[in-house]
Amino acid sequence: MRKVLAFDLGGTKFAFGVVAEDGTVLGSGRVETLAQNGPDQAVKRVATAAHELLLKLNLKSSDLLGIGIASPGPLDIARGCVDGSPNLPGWTGYSIEGELSKAFGLPARIDNDTNAAALGEYLFGAGKGRKNLVYITISTGIGGGAIVDGRLMRGANGNAAELGHITLDIKGPACPCGGNGCFEMYASGTAIARRTREALAHGTTSSILSLAGKVENVTTHHVLQALAQNDPLAKKIWDETTEYLGRGLAVIIDVFNPEIIVVGGGVTAAGDVLFKPMREKALRYAFPRLAAVCSIVPAGLGGDVGVVGAAACAFEASR
Ligand SMILES: [Zn+2]
DSSP states (O other): OOEEEEEEEOSSEEEEEEEETTSOEEEEEEEEOOGGGOHHHHHHHHHHHHHHHHHHTTOOGGGOOOEEEEEOSOEETTTTEEOSOTTSTTOTTOOHHHHHHHHHTSOEEEEEHHHHHHHHHHHTSTTTTOSSEEEEEESSSEEEEEEETTEEOOOSSSOOOOGGGOBSOTTSOBOTTSOBSBTHHHHSHHHHHHHHHHHHHTTOOOHHHHHHSSGGGOOHHHHHHHHHTTOHHHHHHHHHHHHHHHHHHHHHHHHHOOSEEEEESGGGGGTHHHHHHHHHHHHHHSOHHHHTTOEEEEOSOGGGHHHHHHHHHHHHHTO
């Protein structure tokens, strides 16, 4: 079975693995990124660890099809590097793609991590074989990726489908991207917590406060706990959250006409209490002909999504 080497770069951890063409992770590991020390050290460290993994698996570079790299964006895919990523200061202009390619003598391809996750869910996960698929992740931020007619939509410079920055309200709160009222300013885990803290700061009483201890400690998890106890503020916050998600997903449905939207990220641990209202609202607000063919499902790859997504990029590049 064909195999690839996959790297999943993050601000704190640099994970890697050998992945077979059925999506099985044959071996994996991780090193510290130590991002502040610059890219050269980190890439050398991860390459050494990956060479050791190949030895352990009794594989040579020549047994592999290529290298896939999932990286935080934004990217400059022409140069194979990150381009102003806030978690990787000083990495702009360094060709991660070129250096890893050289280290193993294999072709390499870099994609942003949510685009890689979209490809992973398409090749191996919850949307396997569904040629028009959108992936979104709802965690500290909201990210996305789109498969259009069976190909990953990379865009002009590799940054397509920044779905977290769809504008929901032109008068909304300022977003670090420079815009206002972006989707992720309302519906990410960070935003859910911020909206809850704002309500509590205005004096609303709620069991969320006793669960969290103090206002500054409030997270989405506390909102969900209070929701299970029928707390009125938690219910209000959650209804608003699924409303924002429904509005955002409806835009996504109208743009991409997907047959499936795969939703991952920490907030999806909420399960049905999230998916049921989010799905119902998204399909209600989207253009009916497009809503009629779209299903909205939880992601399938779980914690492997980083490495498996990166591997999916290598498999796609080899097609
Ligand atoms: Zn934004």
